[in-house]
Amino acid sequence: MRQIDLRSDTLTKPTTEMLESILCAPVGDDGRASGRKGEDPTVAETEIMAAKLFGKEDALFVPSGTLGNTLCGCTHCPREAGVVIAENMHAYRAEESLFSPEYFGRKAVLVPQSEGMYHMDPLHAALKSGRVRLVWLENSYNFEGGRALPREDIKRVADLCHQYDVPIHLDGARIFNAAAALHISVKELTQDVDSIMFCVSKGLSAPIGSFVVGSYAFIDRARVIRKKLGGQLRQAGVLAATARYALEHMVQRLPEDHAHARQLADGLMNCPGIHVDMDAVQTNIVNIVIQTGENSRSWLKRLEQEQNLRVHYIDPKTVRLVTYRGITSEDIEEAIQRLQIFTRGTY
Numbered sequence: 001m002r003q004i005d006l007r008s009d010t011l012t013k014p015t016t017e018m019l020e021s022i023l024c025a026p027v028g029d030d031g032r033a034s035g036r037k038g039e040d041p042t043v044a045e046t047e048i049m050a051a052k053l054f055g056k057e058d059a060l061f062v063p064s065g066t067l068g069n070t071l072c073g074c075t076h077c078p079r080e081a082g083v084v085i086a087e088n089m090h091a092y093r094a095e096e097s098l099f100s101p102e103y104f105g106r107k108a109v110l111v112p113q114s115e116g117m118y119h120m121d122p123l124h125a126a127l128k129s130g131r132v133r134l135v136w137l138e139n140s141y142n143f144e145g146g147r148a149l150p151r152e153d154i155k156r157v158a159d160l161c162h163q164y165d166v167p168i169h170l171d172g173a174r175i176f177n178a179a180a181a182l183h184i185s186v187k188e189l190t191q192d193v194d195s196i197m198f199c200v201s202k203g204l205s206a207p208i209g210s211f212v213v214g215s216y217a218f219i220d221r222a223r224v225i226r227k228k229l230g231g232q233l234r235q236a237g238v239l240a241a242t243a244r245y246a247l248e249h250m251v252q253r254l255p256e257d258h259a260h261a262r263q264l265a266d267g268l269m270n271c272p273g274i275h276v277d278m279d280a281v282q283t284n285i286v287n288i289v290i291q292t293g294e295n296s297r298s299w300l301k302r303l304e305q306e307q308n309l310r311v312h313y314i315d316p317k318t319v320r321l322v323t324y325r326g327i328t329s330e331d332i333e334e335a336i337q338r339l340q341i342f343t344r345g346t347y
């Protein structure tokens with residue numbers, strides 16, 4: 001039985017055309033300054049392209065989303081400063097370094113959220129306390145089943161924060177998925193936030209890389225911190241070429257992944273012993289809650305052994321399935337069949 005691997009959209013491989021784009025990309029030393037930009041022309045061009053896509057002044061290429069998020073947190077506010085974040089946002093739950101005293105020591109101010117949106121009263125109270133220097137958002141919201149936060153909700157948070165002169169950072173690792181699900185441009189979707197991190201290494205199929213987007217002043221400061229954190233690269237044009245290719249050619253195909261996630265979720269509706277929150281299936285992520293009492297680690301291990309289907313651990317009750325380029329409609333049908341056999345056997 002062939003393997004079907006739905007653990008993550010980071011499993012996408014670059015296409016031949018994407019790799020070919022490297023061959024004709026001019027490169028230089030991106031760690032040497034030429035005005036506001038480094039000397040690698042492909043990096044510089046792609047950063048400007050990214051900034052334009054988001055309607056912001058400037059952008060900065062970074063090796064990973066984690067580095068991009070950390071860099072933004074460090075650029076916005078100093079150590080000990082309060083950062084409003086929700087308990088299950090990626091930067092708090094999976095990255096941690098921004099909030100760890102041994103590393104970057106920003107203070108997490110946890111505010112509850114429902115379906116990806118902060119509860120406004122506790123958010124307001126946190127802002128009033130005067131301790132908060134940054135408010136964090138995530139879109140699409142990984143640990144909320146890939147939900148897309150609508151622009152109106154972002155604006156509601158932003159309007160309140162800006163009354164208190166507090167900036168907003170958006171972890172937009174999958175912002176292009178959110179925008180596709182909401183049928184608006186990333187520019188429109190992010191117009192109320194002050195900085196954005198997005199990944200090209202996930203559903204957009206590039207092998208490596210993320211960008212940080214914001215004002216000239218913000219990106220200038222972030223560039224200095226990037227160097228200090230070891231995120232400054234040399235001929236990064238070889239990576240930026242694939243990022244540019246991804247932004248030009250891979251964004252428009254994301255709805256295909258979303259349709260596959262829907263197809264998958266629909267197919268799991270009458271599998272016994274599991275539950276899928278259909279309302280949360282808005283992008284390329286399907287979370288399955290295991291209701292039999294079995295721990296999800298053992299559940300997913302058996303699923304792999306018995307059905308050669310790989311999924312990702314989220315918490316003791318939940319696993320995640322992600323669709324991406326390379327996973328076809330037939331793969332999804334096959335995955336559904338295997339899950340039906342598997343859950344019937346275990347219920």
Ligand SMILES: *Cc1c(COP(=O)(O)O)cnc(C)c1O
Nearest residue numbers: 064065066067090142171173199
């Ligand atoms: C993947 C991801 C990141 C981090 O990106 P890496 O490139 O893996 O470091 C940040 N936020 C969210 C929501 C993610 O899904």
